[in-house]
Amino acid sequence: MASNSSNKLLLFIIIGILSGIFLGGLAPDIGIEVQFLGDLFLKSLFAMVIPLVMSSMIVGVSSLGDVRKLGQLGGRTVAFFMATTAIAVSIGLVLVLVIHPGMPLENHITESSNESMQQVTTRMEDKPTTLIDLLKTILTSMVPENLFAAMANMEILPLIVFSLVFGGVLTTIGEKGLIVIRFFDSINEAIMAIVHLLMWAAPIGIGALIAGRLGEAGGFAGFWPQLQTLGAYAGTVILALLIHGLIILPLALRFLAKKSVMAYAKVMSAPLMTAFSTSSSSATMPLTIENLIEKGKISRRTVSFVVPLGATINMNGTALYEAVAAVYIAQSYGIELGLGETLIILLTATLSAIGAAGIPEAGLVTMVIVLKAVDLPIEGVSLILVIDWFLDRCRTTINVWGDSVGAAVIDRLEGSQEKTESL
Ligand code: ASP
Numbered sequence: 001m002a003s004n005s006s007n008k009l010l011l012f013i014i015i016g017i018l019s020g021i022f023l024g025g026l027a028p029d030i031g032i033e034v035q036f037l038g039d040l041f042l043k044s045l046f047a048m049v050i051p052l053v054m055s056s057m058i059v060g061v062s063s064l065g066d067v068r069k070l071g072q073l074g075g076r077t078v079a080f081f082m083a084t085t086a087i088a089v090s091i092g093l094v095l096v097l098v099i100h101p102g103m104p105l106e107n108h109i110t111e112s113s114n115e116s117m118q119q120v121t122t123r124m125e126d127k128p129t130t131l132i133d134l135l136k137t138i139l140t141s142m143v144p145e146n147l148f149a150a151m152a153n154m155e156i157l158p159l160i161v162f163s164l165v166f167g168g169v170l171t172t173i174g175e176k177g178l179i180v181i182r183f184f185d186s187i188n189e190a191i192m193a194i195v196h197l198l199m200w201a202a203p204i205g206i207g208a209l210i211a212g213r214l215g216e217a218g219g220f221a222g223f224w225p226q227l228q229t230l231g232a233y234a235g236t237v238i239l240a241l242l243i244h245g246l247i248i249l250p251l252a253l254r255f256l257a258k259k260s261v262m263a264y265a266k267v268m269s270a271p272l273m274t275a276f277s278t279s280s281s282s283a284t285m286p287l288t289i290e291n292l293i294e295k296g297k298i299s300r301r302t303v304s305f306v307v308p309l310g311a312t313i314n315m316n317g318t319a320l321y322e323a324v325a326a327v328y329i330a331q332s333y334g335i336e337l338g339l340g341e342t343l344i345i346l347l348t349a350t351l352s353a354i355g356a357a358g359i360p361e362a363g364l365v366t367m368v369i370v371l372k373a374v375d376l377p378i379e380g381v382s383l384i385l386v387i388d389w390f391l392d393r394c395r396t397t398i399n400v401w402g403d404s405v406g407a408a409v410i411d412r413l414e415g416s417q418e419k420t421e422s423l
Contacts, residue, residue: 006295009199009202009203009270010266010269010270012202012203013206013269013270015203015207016202016203017206017207017273020206020209020210020211020214021210021214023207023211023215024210024211025220025223026219027215027219028214028216028218028219028222029215030211031211031212031214031215031219032212032216035209035211035215036208037204037205037208038205038206038207038210038211038212038277039212041202041205041206041209042205044198044205045198045278045283045284045286046282046283048194048286049156049282049285050151050154050156051187051191052188052191052192052289053160053285054159054162055187056188056289056304057163057304057308058166058184059167059184059185059188060167061163061167061168061305062167062171062177062181063301067168073305073414076410077305077306077309077406077410078313080406080409080410081309081313081314081406082350084402084405085314085315085316085319085353085354085402086346086350087248088240088248088320089322089346089350091240091244091320092237092240092319092320092321092323092324093323093327093345093346095236095324096324096327096331097327099235099239101232101235101328102232102233102329102330102331103331103332104331104333104334134351134355138157141157141158142157144159144162154282154357156282156308156312156358157312160312167181191286192289192293195286195287195289196294198286202270202273202274206274206276209277209278210277213389217389223390226387227390230384230386233324233325234390237321237325237395238391238394240324241317241397241398244317244320245398249398249402249405250405253408253409256412257408257409258412259408264296264404264405264408267291267292267296268288268291268292268296271400271404272397274287275396275399275400275401276393276394278360278396279359279360279361279389279393279396280396281315281358281399281400281403282311282357282358283359284311284396285311285358288403288404289303289307292404292407299414302407302410302411302414303407303411306403306406307404307407310402310403310407311399314354314402314403314406315354315356315363315402316399317396317398317402318353318356318363318396318399319350319352319353320349321391321395322349322370325381326345326370326371326376327345328383328384329380330374330376333377337374341374345370352366352367358396360396361388361389361392364381364385
């Protein structure tokens with residue numbers, strides 16, 4: 001996209017966000033009425049995810065040439081993701097221990113939160129509750145039982161695994177494989193062209209999503225008390241997210257990827273605002289891929305591998321949030337956590353974020369693993385439920401930013417920038 005039109009788009013998106021905030025904040029009813037425009041945008045993005053992930057992974061892996069390169073690329077990517085997630089969790093833990101936002105309460109669960117709690121527990125029922133269970137679930141979920149069922153249910157991890165194997169095998173069957181690779185290459189380009197068009201719907205879509213959600217919260221009048229009651233907790237989460245997003249990740253970008261932080265942030269501005277408004281890394285993925293390849297000049301090969309994997313398993317913001325929330329719950333129940341327990345939180349938050357899907361409020365559900373690991377009451381989730389919709393947006397933005405920084409760093413390590421054109 002030419003820089004002029006991309007500046008224009010950015011301006012429109014900012015106008016969309018501001019209009020959404022004012023509309024939803026001052027006229028909640030109208031905000032709720034326009035929500036459907038946001039849902040349309042969200043659905044259109046989701047529709048792109050499966051064909052985009054599969055085609056870009058298949059073409060990407062078939063262009064690697066040697067399967068050992070996949071091992072190296074995969075190893076580096078996972079190592080980078082794990083390291084940044086662990087740093088994010090550590091920042092969250094230090095802040096929540098220092099700020100100590102949770103005060104022991106007399107009566108933990110109010111009637112209304114009991115009701116919402118039931119919804120959460122229902123969602124938690126089929127979730128793994130121990131670390132071993134979680135690892136087993138992640139491993140078994142990597143293999144699809146039925147490809148089409150996985151597509152229909154938006155199970156991205158098994159589709160990534162299948163596409164990697166499929167793309168790899170295509171390179172071993174000569175001419176016949178080449179035809180299929182070209183076929184997926186064309187699908188990939190066509191989907192990218194649709195995503196390119198969809199970007200122009202982003203200002204209205206993003207604005208409407210924000211207006212709708214703020215409207216649902218009762219406008220400014222309804223949101224403000226929510227923020228005040230949980231102000232110290234929400235402030236701790238947001239401060240930790242900001243430190244990670246504005247200091248740690250930029251440092252990685254500057255020194256490991258040798259990129260200009262401001263320029264890269266500008267490239268990612270539309271996807272980041274989309275992440276904030278949709279609360280979904282998966283829905284944002286098509287825009288992340290499009291912007292990194294078209295404007296970020298990251299090689300298509302790196303982006304097509306790192307971004308889908310990142311949107312599925314790399315959640316810096318979610319891991320950080322789960323750790324802060326768990327300690328906040330402990331503080332609110334007057335439970336003292338020792339060093340051992342704090343380390344267990346660090347480990348489980350890092351791993352349970354991998355298990356969280358890139359969809360709204362998925363982190364709230366996998367948080368049960370962290371709570372269980374250190375024997376904290378699961379009902380404690382009810383304390384933070386009311387503000388989760390807002391914090392979800394903030395952490396999703398950092399999740400997507402983390403994926404994009406990962407793509408830049410891995411691309412530099414792989415030294416594949418020059419080879420972009422060879423695809
Ligand atoms: N909504 C987050 C995402 O899509 C996951 C979560 O923390 O709930 O990245």
